[in-house]
Amino acid sequence: MFKLTSPTKIGIALCTFVLLGTSWVSLRESYWSERVDDSTKIDKLKLLPGFKAEHLYSPSANQQGSWVAMAFDDKGRMITSDQYGFLYRLQLPTIGSGVQRPNVEKLKVSEVPGDTTIGMGYAQGLLYAFNSLYVMVNNRENKNFGKGSGLYRLQDTNGDDQFDKITLIKALKGEGEHGPHSLVLSPDKKSIYLMCGNFTDVPKMDAYRLPPVWKEDNLFPAIKDPRGHAVDRMAPGGWIAKIDPEGKNWEFVGGGFRNTFDFAFNDAGDIFGYDSDMEWDFGLPWYKPTRICHITSGADFGWRTSATNWSPTFADCLPATLNMGQGSPTGVFAGRGARFPQKYQKAIYAFDWSFGIMYAVHLQPQGASYKATAQEFISGSPLPLTDGQIGPDGALYFLTGGRRLESDLYRITYAGTEATAPDTKAPVITAEHQIRTKLEQYHGAPMADAVNTAWPYLNHPDRFIRYAARVAVEHQPVAEWQAKALAETDPQRLTQAMIALAHHGDASLKSQMLTSLLNVKLNTLAEQQQADVLRAIELVCTRMGLPEGTDRAKAIAVLSPRYPAGSAMLNRAYSKLLISLEAPGAVDKTLKLLALNNEDNGPVGGETVTASSDLILRNPQYGLDIAKMLAKVPPAQQTYYATMLSSAKTGWTSQLRDQYFAWFAKAFGYQGGNSYVGYVDKARKLALANVPKEQFEKYNKLSGADLLTKSGNDIASDYTPKGPYRNWKLENAVAVVDSGLTGRSYETGKKLYGAILCSRCHSMGGQGGDIGPDLTQLGTRFSNKDILEAIIYPDKTVSDQYASSIFTLKNGQSVLGRLINEDKANYFISQNPFASDQLRKVAKKDVVSRKYSPSSIMLPGLINSLNPGELKDLIAYLKSGGNQANELYKTSDTGKGK
Numbered sequence: 001m002f003k004l005t006s007p008t009k010i011g012i013a014l015c016t017f018v019l020l021g022t023s024w025v026s027l028r029e030s031y032w033s034e035r036v037d038d039s040t041k042i043d044k045l046k047l048l049p050g051f052k053a054e055h056l057y058s059p060s061a062n063q064q065g066s067w068v069a070m071a072f073d074d075k076g077r078m079i080t081s082d083q084y085g086f087l088y089r090l091q092l093p094t095i096g097s098g099v100q101r102p103n104v105e106k107l108k109v110s111e112v113p114g115d116t117t118i119g120m121g122y123a124q125g126l127l128y129a130f131n132s133l134y135v136m137v138n139n140r141e142n143k144n145f146g147k148g149s150g151l152y153r154l155q156d157t158n159g160d161d162q163f164d165k166i167t168l169i170k171a172l173k174g175e176g177e178h179g180p181h182s183l184v185l186s187p188d189k190k191s192i193y194l195m196c197g198n199f200t201d202v203p204k205m206d207a208y209r210l211p212p213v214w215k216e217d218n219l220f221p222a223i224k225d226p227r228g229h230a231v232d233r234m235a236p237g238g239w240i241a242k243i244d245p246e247g248k249n250w251e252f253v254g255g256g257f258r259n260t261f262d263f264a265f266n267d268a269g270d271i272f273g274y275d276s277d278m279e280w281d282f283g284l285p286w287y288k289p290t291r292i293c294h295i296t297s298g299a300d301f302g303w304r305t306s307a308t309n310w311s312p313t314f315a316d317c318l319p320a321t322l323n324m325g326q327g328s329p330t331g332v333f334a335g336r337g338a339r340f341p342q343k344y345q346k347a348i349y350a351f352d353w354s355f356g357i358m359y360a361v362h363l364q365p366q367g368a369s370y371k372a373t374a375q376e377f378i379s380g381s382p383l384p385l386t387d388g389q390i391g392p393d394g395a396l397y398f399l400t401g402g403r404r405l406e407s408d409l410y411r412i413t414y415a416g417t418e419a420t421a422p423d424t425k426a427p428v429i430t431a432e433h434q435i436r437t438k439l440e441q442y443h444g445a446p447m448a449d450a451v452n453t454a455w456p457y458l459n460h461p462d463r464f465i466r467y468a469a470r471v472a473v474e475h476q477p478v479a480e481w482q483a484k485a486l487a488e489t490d491p492q493r494l495t496q497a498m499i500a501l502a503h504h505g506d507a508s509l510k511s512q513m514l515t516s517l518l519n520v521k522l523n524t525l526a527e528q529q530q531a532d533v534l535r536a537i538e539l540v541c542t543r544m545g546l547p548e549g550t551d552r553a554k555a556i557a558v559l560s561p562r563y564p565a566g567s568a569m570l571n572r573a574y575s576k577l578l579i580s581l582e583a584p585g586a587v588d589k590t591l592k593l594l595a596l597n598n599e600d601n602g603p604v605g606g607e608t609v610t611a612s613s614d615l616i617l618r619n620p621q622y623g624l625d626i627a628k629m630l631a632k633v634p635p636a637q638q639t640y641y642a643t644m645l646s647s648a649k650t651g652w653t654s655q656l657r658d659q660y661f662a663w664f665a666k667a668f669g670y671q672g673g674n675s676y677v678g679y680v681d682k683a684r685k686l687a688l689a690n691v692p693k694e695q696f697e698k699y700n701k702l703s704g705a706d707l708l709t710k711s712g713n714d715i716a717s718d719y720t721p722k723g724p725y726r727n728w729k730l731e732n733a734v735a736v737v738d739s740g741l742t743g744r745s746y747e748t749g750k751k752l753y754g755a756i757l758c759s760r761c762h763s764m765g766g767q768g769g770d771i772g773p774d775l776t777q778l779g780t781r782f783s784n785k786d787i788l789e790a791i792i793y794p795d796k797t798v799s800d801q802y803a804s805s806i807f808t809l810k811n812g813q814s815v816l817g818r819l820i821n822e823d824k825a826n827y828f829i830s831q832n833p834f835a836s837d838q839l840r841k842v843a844k845k846d847v848v849s850r851k852y853s854p855s856s857i858m859l860p861g862l863i864n865s866l867n868p869g870e871l872k873d874l875i876a877y878l879k880s881g882g883n884q885a886n887e888l889y890k891t892s893d894t895g896k897g898k
Contacts, residue, residue, distance in 0.1 A: 040854075041055040041058075041408060041410075042054075042055055044380040044381065044382075044383070044854075045378055045379070045380045045383070045410075046376075046378065046379045046380060046806070046808070046814060047378055047412075048375075048377060048378075048812055049416060050341075050414055050415060050416020050417065050418065051340075051378075051412055051413070051414055051415075051416070052412070052413050052414070052415050053378075053410055053411070053412055054410065054411045054412075054413070055408060055409075055410055056092070056093070056100075056101065056102055056397075056409045056410060056411055057090070057101060057102055057104065057408070057409040058406070058407065058408050058409075059080075059082070059088070059104075059401070059407045059408075059409070060401065060405075060406045060407040060408075061406075062104070064082060064085070064086070064088060064104070064106070065082025065083065065084060065085040065086070065401075065404070065407065066082060066083050066084075066401035066402055066403065066404050066405055066406070066407040067080045067081065067082055067083070067088075067386065067387075067399045067401050067407045067409070068081060068082075068083045068123075068124060068330075068386040068387060068399065068401060068402050069081040069123050069124055069125055069126045069136075069182075069386070069387050069399075070126060070387045070388070070389055070397065070399060071126035071127050071128050071133070071389070072128060072389060072391060072392060073089075073128040073133070074128065074131070076092075076391070076392040076393070077089050077090060077091055077092070078090040078092055078102075078391070078397065079107070079126055079128065079133060080126070080399065080409075081121055081122070081123035081124075081126055081135070082121060082122075083122070083124070083401070083402055083403070083404070084121075084122060084144075084404065085118065085121050085122070086106050086107065086118055086120075086121045087106075087107040087109060087120055087121050087123065087126075087135070088104055088105065088106055088107060089104075089105045089107055090102040090103065090104050090105070090409075091103040091105075092391070092393075092397075092411075094393070095393055095395060095411075095413060102409075107119075107120070107162070107163065108162055108163075109121075109154060109162075109163045109164075109166065110164065111164055111165065111166060118144060118145045119163075119166070120135055120137075120147070120152065120154060120163070120166060121137075121145060122137050122138060122139040122145050122147075123135045123136055123137055123138070124136055124138040124179070124180065124181050124182065124261075125180070125181055125182040125183040125194065125195075126183065127183035127184065127185060127192065129185045129189070129192065129245070130245040131155070132153050132154060132155050132245075133153075133154040133155075133163060134151065134152070134153055134154075134169075134183050134192060135151070135152045135153075135154060136150075136151055136152075136180045136181065136182065136183055136194060137149055137150055137151075137152055137180070138175055138176070138179040138180050138181070139175055140175045140176075147168075148171060148175070149171065149172045149173070149174055149175045149179055149180050149200075150168055150169070150170055150171040150172045150180070151168075151169040151170050151172070151180070151183075151194065151243075151247060152166055152167065152168055152169065153166075153167040153169055153247070154166055154167075155167070169243075169246075169247030170203060170247055170250070172196065172200055172201070172203065173200065173201040173203075174196065174197070174199045174200030174201055175199075176199060177197070177259070178197030178198050178199035178200070178230075178238070178258075178259045179196065179197055179199055179200050180194070180196045180197075180200055181194075181195045181196060181197060181260070181261045181262065182194065182195045182261060182262040182263065182332075183195075184262075184263060184264065184265065186242070186265070187265050187269045190244075190245075191242050191243060191244055191245070192242070192243050192244075192245065193240060193241070193242050193243075193253065193263070193271070194240070194241055194243065195238070195239075195240050195257075195260055195261070195262065195263055195273065196238060196239055196240075196241075197238045197257075197258075197259040197260070197261070198230065198233050198237040198238040198257065198258055198259055198303060199230070199233060200238070200239075202236065202239055202252065202255075203250065205241065205250045205251060205252045206249045206250050206251060207249070207250075207251040207252070207444050207445070208251070208252040208444070209251065209252060209253050209254065209297045209298040209440075209443040209444055209471070210236070210252060210253075210254055210255055210298040210299065210300055210471065211298075211471070211474050211475060211503065211504075212252070213474075213503045213504065214235035214236045214255070214256075214300065215235055215542070215543070216234065216235060216304050216305075216308045216542075217235075217304075217310075217316070217538075217539055217542045217543070218304060218308040218310065218538075218542065219538055219541060219542060219576050219577065219580045220286075220307055220308060220576060220643070220644065221307060221643055221644065221646055221647045221683065221686060222306070222307065222308050223306060223307040223643065223679060223682045223683060223686070224305065224306045224307075224682075225280065225305070225306045225675055225678075225679075226675055226677075226678025226679060226681070226682055226711075226712065226713050227280065227674065227675055227678060227713060229278075229280065229675075230305045230306065231305065231306065233305050234304075234305065235255070235256070235303075235304060236255030236256055236300065236303075237255055237256050237257055237258060237303035237304070237305075238255065238256075238257030238258060238259055238260050238275070238303065239252065239253075239254065239255040239257065240253045240254050240255070240257075240260075240263065240271070240273070240295060241253055251444070253271075253295070253297065253298075253299075254295050254296070254297070254298060254299035254300065254301075255299070255300055255301075256299065256300035256301035256302045256303050256310075256317060257273065257275045257293070257301055257303055258275055258276050258277070258278060258303045259275065259276040259329075260273040260274060260275040260276070260293070260329070261274070261276075261329055261330050261331070261332075262274065262329075262330065262331050262332035262333070262351075262387070263295065263332050264332045264333050264334040264348050264349075265334060266334060266346075266348060266363060266427070267334075267336065267346065267427040268365075268427040268428075268429060268433070270294060270295075270296070270370075271294070271295040271296075272292055272293065272294055272295065272321070272332065272348050272361070272363075273292075273293050273295050273332060274290065274291070274292055274293075274324070274329035274330075274332045274350040274351075275290065275291045275293050275301065275303075275320075275329065276290055276328065276329050277289050277290045277291075277326060277327075277605075278309070278673075279326060279673055279674070280673040280674040280675035280676075281309075281672075281673050281675060281676075281679075282326070282604070282629055282672055282673035282676070283604060283629060283633055283634040283636060283639075283670065283671070283672030283673055283676055284307075284604070284634070284636060284639060284672060284673070284675075284676060284679060285572075285604065285636040285637065285639050285640035285643075286306075286307055286308075286309040286311070287309075287604045287605050287636075287673070288309065288312065288320075288323075288605045289323045289324060289325050289326060289603075289605045289606070289608050290323075290324040290325060290326065290327050290328075290329050290352070291320035291321075291322065291323055291324060292320060292321045292322040292324060292348075292350060292361055292372060292374070293318070293320050293321060294318075294321045294369050294370055294464075296318065296369070296436065296440065296464060296467075296468065297440035297443045297468065297471070298440070298443045298467075298468070298471040299318050299467075300316065300317045300318065301317055301318055301320075302314060302316075302317035302318075307643065307679065311569075311572075312606075313528070313531055313569055314535050315495060315496070315499060315531075315532040315535045315536065316499050316535065316539065318463070318464065318467055319463070321363075321369065321370055321371070321372050322361065322371075322372040322373075322374060322609060323605060323606045323607065323608045323609065324350070324352070324359070324374065324608055324609050324610065325608035325609055325610040325611065325612060325614075325615065326354075326355075326608075326610075326612055326615055326626065327352035327353070327354050327355050327357070327610075327615070328352060328353040328354040328355075329350065329351065329352060329353070330351040330352070330353045330385055330386050330387065330402070331349070331350075331351040331385060331386060331387040331388045331398070331399075332348065332349065332350050332351070333348075333349050333388055333389050333390065334347075334348055334349075334390075335347045335348070335349060335360070335390060335396075336390065337390045337392075337394060337422075338390045338394055338395075338396060338414075339393075339394030339395070339413070339414060339420045340394075340396075340414045340420055341414065341416070341418040341419065341420060342419070342420075342421075342423040343362065344360060344377075344414075345422065345423050346362070346363070346423060347360040347361060347362055347363075347375075347377075348360075348361040348363065349361070349377065349388060349396070350374070351385035351386070351387075351388065351398070352385065353384050353385050353386065353402060354384075354619060354622050355379075355381075355610075355615050355618045355619050355622070355623075356379055356380045356381050356382055356383030356384065356385065356618065356619065357376055357378075357379045357383075357385075357610070357618075358376075358377045358378040358379065358385055358388070358398065359374040359375065359376060359377060359609070360374065360375045360376075360377040360812075361373075361374045361375075362374070362375065365428045365429075365430050365433065366430075367430060367432040367433075367462040367464065367465075368430070368432035368433050368435065368436040368462045368464035368465050368468070369433075369436075369462075369463075369464045373609075374609040375811065375812040375813070376610075376812050376813045376814055377812070378398075378412065379618070379814065381618055381619055381853075382619065383400055384400050384401060384402055384403075384405055385398060385399070385400055386398075386399045386400060386401050386402045386407075387399050391411075394413075394420075395411050395412060395413045396411070396412040396413075397409065397410070397411050397412075398410050398412070432462050432464075432465060435457065435460070435462075435465050436462075436464055436465050436468045438453075439453070439454055439457060439465065439468040439469050439471075439472050440468055440471075440472070442454060442472035442475060442476075443468075443471055443472060443475055444475060445475060446475065446476050446477055447475075447476070450472055450473070450475065450476050451473055451476050451480050451481045451484070453472070454468075454469040454470075454472035454473050455469070455473065455481075455484065455493070457469035458470060458473070458490075458492065458493040458496040458497060459490050459491075459492035459493040459496070466492070466496055469496070470496045470497075470499060470500050473496075473497070473500050474500045474503060474504060478501070478504045478505060481497070481500075482501065482505060482509075484497070485497035485498065485500065485501050486501075486509070486512055486513070486516060488516070491520045491521075491524075491525055491529065491533065492529060492532070494516060494517070494520065495517070495520075495529075495532045495533050495535075495536045498513050498516065498517055498536040498539075498540065499535075499536050499539055501513060502536070502539040502540050502542075502543045502544070503539075503543070507543075507544040507545065509544075510540060510544040510545065510547065510551075511547070511551050513540050513544075514537065514540055514547055514551055514554075514555060515551075515554070517533055517536055517537050517540070518537070518554055518555060518558045520533050522562065527566075527567055527569065527570065530565075530570060531569055531570060531573055534559075534570070534573040534574065534577060535573065537555070537577060538573070538576065538577060541577075541580065546580060546581065547581070552581055555577070555581055556578070556581055556583040556584070559574060559577055559578055559581075559583070560578060560583050560584075560585065560586070562574065563575070563578055563586070563589055564589060564592075564593055568599040568600075568637050571593060571599065571637075572637075572640055575589075575590050575593070575640075575641060575644050576644055579644050579645065579647060579648050580647070582648070582649065582650050582651070584651065585651070586648070586651060587645060587648050587650075587651035587652060587656060588651065588656060590641050590644065590645055591641075591645070591656055591659055591660060593637075593641055594638050594641040594642060594645075594660075594663065595659070597635055597637075597638055599637040600635050600636055600637050600638075604636045610813075612626050612629075612630055613626075613630060613831040613832055613838075613840065614815055614816065614831065616630075616816070616817075616831050616832055617804045617816040617817060617831065617853065618816060627831075627832045628671050629671045629672060629673065630832050630838075631671065631832060632669065632670045632671040633670065633671070633672075634667065634670035634671070634672045634676060635670070638663070638667075639667065639680070642660070642663055642664070642667065642680075642683060643679075643683040645660060645687065646683040646684070646686040646687040646690075647686065648687075648690070649690050652690075652691075657691065657695075657699060658702070660687070661684075661687070661699045661702045661703040662702055662703070664680060664683075664684045664703035664704050665702065665703055665704030665707065667680050667704075668680065668704045668707045668708070668715060675713075677708070677712070677713055677714055677715060678711075678712060678713035678714075681708060681712035681713070682712070684703050684704070685712075687703075688700060688703070717755065719748075719751035719752065719754070719755050720755065721752065721755060721756075721865040721866050721867075721870055722867060722870065723865050723866065723867055723870075724867065725864055725865055726864060726867075727864055728792060728863050728864055728866075728871070729792075730785070730788060730789055730792050730793070733788045733792065733863065733871060734784055734785050734788055736868045736871055736872065737784045737788065737871065737872060737875050738784055740872075741872055741875060741876045741879070741888055742888060742890075743889070744872050744873045744876035744877075744888060744889070745873050746876075746877065746880075746884045746889050748870065748873040749873040749874055749876050749877025749878075749880075750877055750882070752866065752870055752873060752874045752877070753874065753877050753878070753882075756862050756863075756865070756874075758775070758862075758878075761858070762774065762775045763775070763776070764776050764881060764882040765881065765882045765883070772858065775878060775881070776881045776882070777881060778878050778879060778881065779878065779879030779880060779881060779886075780881075784875065784879075787875060787878060787879070788863075788875070791862055791863055792863070794856035794858040795854065795856045798852075798853075798854065798856045803818075803852045803853060804816055804817055804818050804852075804853045805817065805818070805819050805829075805850055805851065805852055805853060806850070806851050806852075806853050807827065807829070807842055807847050807849075807850050808847065808848045808849045808850070809842075809846050809847060809848060810846050810847075810848055811846075815829060815831075815840065815842055816831065816853060817829035817830055817831035817840065818830045818831075820839060821839075822844075824844075825843060825844055825845075826841045826842060826843055826844060827841070827842045827844060827847070827850075828840070828841055829841075829842060876888050876889075
């Protein structure tokens with residue numbers, strides 16, 4: 001659901017399970033629950049000028065769970081769902097009435113009079129339409145709720161204003177945070193669209209706008225996630241479908257998402273979803289940030305599991321409209337009907353759960369699709385956004401919660417000076433948009449004239465038109481266009497035709513197809529067009545097998561002289577093809593590129609609306625994990641070459657192998673996402689399988705085997721707390737520490753001090769970080785209770801000297817960081833506590849306001865991984881100021897280590 005599939009975004013002290021073996025879930029929930037105080041629910045929100053927020057209700061404070069979905073019924077009432085419980089119906093207070101709270105009713109939803117069990121709930125999608133409430137249940141049947149995942153329809157058959165009829169429209173196989181998600185009414189109000197994550201199997205459909213011939217289609221080594229995530233999930237990944245009101249006819253609209261939770265239609269009837277990233281892959285060459293996607297008919301956005309994830313540059317998928325950055329996408333809805341300035345009526349609102357940001361995405365037609373900008377509309381810390389809608393009263397309503405966290409309902413209204421009259425202008429429909437929608441009429445079934453109509457558009461300058469034309473062709477019998485494809489001479493039309501033929505043609509066509517593609521004069525084409533040709537060649541190879549004999553020789557003769565090429569994108573394509581073909585010289589050329597290390601430009605996956613560095617201080621639980629990665633970002637292009645070379649069986653010399661395997665030991669010194677080390681190790685092991693047996697030990701050691709834990713997923717550390725994990729309360733911790741600290745283990749305390757990364761932020765005895773107070777004299781100035789309270793509740797007192805500041809910009813975005821310096825024109829801000837010398841320059845003319853952030857960059861509960869004995873050792877070390885000669889270490893204690 002919220003994309004955080006497991007211990008991803010690990011937390012400030014990076015003190016969660018990767019380093020300490022703690023329960024990240026418990027740590028996270030402790031963080032959220034202990035941060036929220038009722039008096040700060042409004043104060044913590046950052047709003048744009050003119051907008052006003054009201055806190056309406058706290059379901060969790062009323063034992064009604066954590067709400068994650070909402071809809072409005074035909075009477076203007078809000079219906080919500082607890083993620084793990086009941087449905088609720090709310091009569092909302094009228095704006096300006098002075099009434100503070102809604103009237104909240106738990107919906108019975110039972111076909112059996114008097115039944116008090118959960119009749120319906122556990123929903124991640126709600127829609128009131130066709131005089132019914134449609135409920136997308138996301139659940140594995142259990143003792144609390146006996147209904148499994150699927151789409152249900154609730155109806156009131158006796159007019160008592162209660163739902164008494166439950167119809168299962170379709171059971172769905174899949175549950176959890178990547179299971180069935182949202183429901184949206186179509187613009188013509190005649191059908192329903194629904195979205196499912198990549199852990200939801202695609203049921204048999206009645207029609208397919210994307211032909212169901214999807215495969216993984218990647219010559220890159222198929223390394224599965226080393227921590228086991230999604231290793232059995234194959235194409236098409238997450239998907240969107242269209243159904244009639246009774247759910248009798250299901251049409252597959254598009255796929256290739258990782259975990260798009262929600263989506264919305266703009267005024268032109270186009271669909272926009274907010275897809276998640278795989279944050280464990282941060283720093284790896286196949287990583288893609290969270291993205292706003294324009295979901296057209298038959299779309300494939302290229303999610304494939306693990307290292308086979310497609311590049312957005314591939315010709316057989318579509319690119320994002322806007323790369324957003326790291327985060328956890330949840331709610332998406334359109335601003336239609338809002339009593340806001342017209343700019344915000346036209347916006348698409350997109351929620352990031354992790355970092356508490358509600359974006360207003362502003363779309364501008366461009367060709368057959370759109371370009372977009374995103375504005376920070378609302379933010380807060382913590383603000384785990386789940387779902388939102390524009391209400392019948394023109395206000396924006398949103399929920400926070402999820403994962404049993406504290407849940408709240410807010411209302412946003414506009415009280416500024418700009419006009420809020422409805423924007424009645426017709427949406428701009430470009431000529432390219434009209435061409436695309438005309439072509440999309442041929443998506444679904446064979447139609448007369450489809451090939452003749454679509455074919456000329458296979459070389460259209462607009463990528464979305466080319467894509468729509470190819471999908472139109474693919475829906476026609478291959479016998480109608482196979483000869484036309486093989487006879488095509490225009491390079492772009494040929495490329496698209498060969499992609500279509502690779503999907504549907506017989507393997508006996510392989511030689512003809514390769515010959516046609518290899519005859520293309522690549523030097524006459526633009527860079528992206530060249531990449532498209534190479535992608536088409538790759539598809540022929542993945543679908544029909546690598547060429548042999550004269551076909552292989554011709555492919556090498558054509559491709560090898562062009563490698564290395566002039567760009568990182570082309571070099572990835574050439575290295576993949578030539579290493580797969582075992583081309584002479586491919587290993588040597590690729591290693592030379594790897595050694596150059598001059599091809600990484602900008603963040604992996606592309607530039608984003610919110611830079612990773614801007615997120616560090618928004619949520620200390622996740623942010624300092626980002627900080628750690630940004631301090632030692634892996635060179636993604638090098639990683640690509642090294643991984644590709646792991647499949648190379650020929651072309652090696654001793655010198656080349658020495659150079660290659662030494663790279664792995666260096667690579668383990670970088671810090672990527674949670675799966676980075678494991679992926680590099682898996683590539684290393686694939687490469688070791690290709691060395692002579694008598695040389696295995698040499699290269700195993702040279703490549704850094706001794707640096708790793710037994711699993712190969714982590715770098716071995718000096719010390720890992722033994723635990724077990726517990727949620728230390730102040731009174732319990734004080735009682736343990738006050739029971740005696742004499743005779744503690746200095747060495748264990750020192751290791752714990754490093755293990756939970758205190759030294760990264762604090763100095764002691766002249767060594768360590770400088771973004772927090774010096775701890776050398778801690779024991780002479782503070783009591784045990786003071787020290788423990790500062791660790792468990794770091795937000796209670798934040799010194800101005802170490803506080804971060806919030807700089808609000810004219811464009812609505814905000815920048816968080818510590819102000820290090822300033823001159824007449826600029827602020828110089830440090831955002832990364834693990835690389836405090838990396839300063840961001842912000843022009844003063846762009847800053848609207850500046851204020852201190854109330855949030856400490858230190859996460860509560862750093863000691864939760866420690867058992868009582870370890871807690872004593874840590875506190876003794878802190879109180880000693882790191883001095884082994886301190887009185888604390890001079891007397892014995894029979895309780896040592898307990």
